[in-house]
Amino acid sequence: MSSVLSLARPDILELQPYQHAPWEPSPERMHANEMPWRAQGDNTGAGLNRYPEPQPRALVERMARLYEVPASRVLVGRGSDEAIDLLVRAFCRAGADGVVICPPTFGFYKVAARIQGASVTEVPLLEDGFGLDVPGVIDAGRRSKIVFLCSPNNPTGNLLDEAGLIEVCRALAGRALVCVDEAYLEFSGQPSLASRLDELPNLVILRTLSKAYALAGARCGTLIASEEIVELLKRIIPPYAIPSSTVEEVLRLTEAPQRAIATARIRTILAERVRMQARLAVMPAVEQVFGSDANFLLVRCRDASRVLEAGKSVGLLVRDFSRAPRLEGCLRISVGTPEQNERLLAAMERT
Ligand code: PMP
Numbered sequence: 001m002s003s004v005l006s007l008a009r010p011d012i013l014e015l016q017p018y019q020h021a022p023w024e025p026s027p028e029r030m031h032a033n034e035m036p037w038r039a040q041g042d043n044t045g046a047g048l049n050r051y052p053e054p055q056p057r058a059l060v061e062r063m064a065r066l067y068e069v070p071a072s073r074v075l076v077g078r079g080s081d082e083a084i085d086l087l088v089r090a091f092c093r094a095g096a097d098g099v100v101i102c103p104p105t106f107g108f109y110k111v112a113a114r115i116q117g118a119s120v121t122e123v124p125l126l127e128d129g130f131g132l133d134v135p136g137v138i139d140a141g142r143r144s145k146i147v148f149l150c151s152p153n154n155p156t157g158n159l160l161d162e163a164g165l166i167e168v169c170r171a172l173a174g175r176a177l178v179c180v181d182e183a184y185l186e187f188s189g190q191p192s193l194a195s196r197l198d199e200l201p202n203l204v205i206l207r208t209l210s211k212a213y214a215l216a217g218a219r220c221g222t223l224i225a226s227e228e229i230v231e232l233l234k235r236i237i238p239p240y241a242i243p244s245s246t247v248e249e250v251l252r253l254t255e256a257p258q259r260a261i262a263t264a265r266i267r268t269i270l271a272e273r274v275r276m277q278a279r280l281a282v283m284p285a286v287e288q289v290f291g292s293d294a295n296f297l298l299v300r301c302r303d304a305s306r307v308l309e310a311g312k313s314v315g316l317l318v319r320d321f322s323r324a325p326r327l328e329g330c331l332r333i334s335v336g337t338p339e340q341n342e343r344l345l346a347a348m349e350r351t
Pocket residue numbers: 078079080081082106150153154181183184207208209210216219220221
């Protein structure tokens with residue numbers, strides 16, 4: 001067994017996976033207890049009366065092309081949230097194993113670990129600029145199964161230094177998985193770490209269509225990892241996880257014309273990010289605007305509740321982190337349309 005698979009839960013390695021009905025689209029299906037007719041008004045391509053393909057080939061291939069990796073290294077799930085959950089369940093024994101997170105960061109890593117009964121070790125991002133504490137993460141990672149790193153990080157917005165991520169992967173080879181969540185990478189202009197998978201077998205990358213591709217409601221996330229990890233996770237993903245309506249919509253909405261529109265919209269978001277940063281930086285209500293490589297800005301306010309109210313008064317909701325450790329007074333503002341941004345900035349200027 002490879003060193004990376006030896007990190008998995010032994011009972012999962014031995015698990016006899018659920019035997020779903022074989023996916024055979026051509027013979028007529030009388031093997032899956034489905035209805036032979038579509039529901040009235042069902043105009044989908046495949047028919048919602050049929051179970052979907054478990055890992056839909058066309059979708060896997062589309063994601064592989066989009067993220068420029070081999071299809072054998074791709075697992076698609078219901079958002080990257082599902083991939084996080086699967087990783088924790090496959091690698092952490094309840095009450096025995098744990099994960100490392102680097103707060104302030106995306107909240108679901110901790111929740112997924114807790115649901116599984118795994119322990120959570122926190123190695124905070126550095127005081128100055130929210131960079132990675134590389135020696136601290138390596139040290140904690142040696143006593144854990146998975147290290148979750150988010151780059152660009154939510155909610156701080158900054159990329160983590162690539163050399164540091166690689167150093168962590170190398171130091172933890174055979175000891176822990178390093179999961180780099182690239183949910184916001186498209187807004188950073190940086191390449192994915194996925195191209196380094198050959199040299200870093202314990203690396204797992206997460207990508208999502210929920211952000212740059214405007215498909216959060218479709219629930220489609222992609223895990224990119226060594227074939228062994230992908231095959232292991234396929235054993236525990238719930239049967240028929242991806243709805244056929246999602247498959248059809250995602251295939252339609254990630255064609256070349258839509259990708260070109262997504263690219264143009266990312267440019268607009270980046271231009272708006274720069275414009276908002278400049279305006280926020282000189283506002284009396286604002287103490288600090290953090291640099292961002294994502295589609296949101298973290299802003300420390302002199303009086304966060306007044307700024308929240310100002311947003312609400314013009315019909316806009318921003319995310320309140322003001323009571324979170326290390327984020328006192330901070331709000332996270334997702335970059336919106338130019339009109340929304342202007343409305344928010346104007347309201348903030350009046351506070
Ligand atoms: N990772 C990060 C860093 C996120 O911010 C989010 C959503 N806010 C996710 C993963 C989950 O995304 P999804 O499940 O929609 O792919």
